[in-house]
Amino acid sequence: MNLPEDLPSEDQIRVRLFCIASLCFTVAASINFIGLTWALGLFAPQHMVSFFIACSGVMFMLLLKRFKDPIALTWVFAIMSTMGGWLSAYIDYSAATETTGIGLAYSPYMVAILVIVCLLGTRRAAIFYAGLCIATLIGFYLATVALGFAPAILEQNRMSVVIRSSAILLTLGIMVPVSQMIYSTLQNLECAVERANRAENARKQLLATMSHEVRTPLNGIISVSDLLDKRQHDETTRSYLDIIGISASNLLTIVNESLGRARSEHLGDENGNAIQINSQPFDPRDLIQQVCNLFTANASQKGLWVGTYGLDALPVSLLGDAPHLRQVLNNLVGNAVKFTHQGGVRIGARLVDAHRPDHVVQFFVQDTGVGIEDDAKARVFERFGQSASGLTTKADGTGLGLAICNDLVTAMGGTLEMDSNVGVGTAFYFTLVLPDAGRQATTFAA
Numbered sequence: 001m002n003l004p005e006d007l008p009s010e011d012q013i014r015v016r017l018f019c020i021a022s023l024c025f026t027v028a029a030s031i032n033f034i035g036l037t038w039a040l041g042l043f044a045p046q047h048m049v050s051f052f053i054a055c056s057g058v059m060f061m062l063l064l065k066r067f068k069d070p071i072a073l074t075w076v077f078a079i080m081s082t083m084g085g086w087l088s089a090y091i092d093y094s095a096a097t098e099t100t101g102i103g104l105a106y107s108p109y110m111v112a113i114l115v116i117v118c119l120l121g122t123r124r125a126a127i128f129y130a131g132l133c134i135a136t137l138i139g140f141y142l143a144t145v146a147l148g149f150a151p152a153i154l155e156q157n158r159m160s161v162v163i164r165s166s167a168i169l170l171t172l173g174i175m176v177p178v179s180q181m182i183y184s185t186l187q188n189l190e191c192a193v194e195r196a197n198r199a200e201n202a203r204k205q206l207l208a209t210m211s212h213e214v215r216t217p218l219n220g221i222i223s224v225s226d227l228l229d230k231r232q233h234d235e236t237t238r239s240y241l242d243i244i245g246i247s248a249s250n251l252l253t254i255v256n257e258s259l260g261r262a263r264s265e266h267l268g269d270e271n272g273n274a275i276q277i278n279s280q281p282f283d284p285r286d287l288i289q290q291v292c293n294l295f296t297a298n299a300s301q302k303g304l305w306v307g308t309y310g311l312d313a314l315p316v317s318l319l320g321d322a323p324h325l326r327q328v329l330n331n332l333v334g335n336a337v338k339f340t341h342q343g344g345v346r347i348g349a350r351l352v353d354a355h356r357p358d359h360v361v362q363f364f365v366q367d368t369g370v371g372i373e374d375d376a377k378a379r380v381f382e383r384f385g386q387s388a389s390g391l392t393t394k395a396d397g398t399g400l401g402l403a404i405c406n407d408l409v410t411a412m413g414g415t416l417e418m419d420s421n422v423g424v425g426t427a428f429y430f431t432l433v434l435p436d437a438g439r440q441a442t443t444f445a446a
Contacts, residue, residue, distance in 0.1 A: 026055055029109065052084065074121030078129040081113045085136050107137065107164050111171050118175035119182075126179070130172045137161045214255050221248045239293060246290050250330065253323045275324070275411040281437035282322035284349060284361065285311040291329045292347050299337050299345065306337070309348030315359055317437035324408045325432075328416075329365065331401040332428050336367035343368030343425070352431060359436060364429035371422040380418065381406040402428075 085107075110133045118126045141161045145154060225245040233241065257276075292308050299306045329347065336345040345367045352360040372380060381402050402416075409416040409430045420426035 028112070029055075074117055075125050078113075078117050078121065078125055078132075082129065082132040082136070085110065085133065107133075107160075110164070111167055114168060114171050115175055118172075118179040123176050123180065126172060126176055130168050133168050134165045137164055218248055218252045218255065222252065242290075243294055243297075247294060250323065250326055254327065275407060277321045277324065277411055279319045279321060279435075281317050281319055282325075283316060284314045284318055284434075285316070287322055287326055288329070288347055288349060288363075291326060291333055294330065295333050295337050295345070302337070302341070304337065304340055304342070305344035306333070307344065307346050309346050310350045311348070313351060314349055314361070315436055318359060318361070318434040319437045320432065320434045321412055324412060325363075328405045328408050328430075329363065331405050332365040335401055336365055336369060336426070340367045340369035340425075357435075358433050360431060361434055362429055362431045364427055366425065366427040368425040371424055371426055372418070372420040373422055377418065377420065381416065 114126065114130055114133070117129050121129075138161060141157050144157050149157075222245060225241055225248060229238070229241050229245065288308055288311060292306050295306050333345060333347055345365065347365050349361050349363045352362050405428075406416045409432075412432055414430040414432045416428065416430045418426065418428050
């Protein structure tokens, strides 16, 4: 059922409950009317009235599209169903015999309608309807007494009034607090969803704004670094300038990727949040050496060494996503330096299968740091899943680095794995299939 879009979410759920209850009520009234008519072999008009009252509940659902006020329609439904009850009772009154009295065929549906009114209406509407139902039962019982039926019939009708009135009061006592609880819960849920939406919109806005604004100073750093690189410098200064330029370029790549994700979220592109892998020719030896140079100064301040391993055995040019690969190695080496207090960190790569057309390369970062406890290994790749021991909590961090690395390695087709012993060190490694760029170029040229 299509409801007005401006109707609050809690009212939409309550309206749907009302609609389901009305449909069930209509089916029950239809079965009752058809069954009694077939069983008695005659038309039962008082049960036909109950059927039309049930249908009116569905009719009010259709009117809701136009009037958009469920509370007002509930009041109208309560008044209309009460008037239908009086009509049904009057038909019973007119057809009463000395052996049956006034049966009031509408009374079995009073409880059902009361439940419907409680679901969608206010507490006042429910109490009002319950009062009218009980007044109807008592009024027509008094009419039965005035007609002078036999004492046995009067006693039977009196007990019927007591039982049905008690059922109405019990239903009222149960459904009113239940209805209020449902409404309060749905309203709190709506508020929570609204707060979550506001927070999510604020997050997207912040991500887009920060990503956009950070690009301007980064471009300035890269431009000045390029200008300085064109001048004559000694070897040490030139290595520092290279580190500045590479770091700024890496950061700009990450910022651009974050800005692209924010733009995709704003445009509602669900696939835009996925990590995009772009394969370009790169030299794995230069990439690993650049990562090593980036952390040499920081490591030397702590009395650590940072070295490379196996670079000479690597191909000169491979096809892969160098920025994301560099981001993974940067995070792994950064963590290794952070949690290592003596010894050093080794960055390297090795060919796993040299006979394949595409090179299978295993990258690794190994340190002599504090290691990771056994109980923390299961959550080390979770977001904000830092180890809780005193050995590792001395260093600042958010617990996001390894989770990001795991996502990036998975996107590139590998699996990030780990070996670690407390007090000995940790090794992170992953294997990627990287085609030979020179061989690919030759194939395309042919």
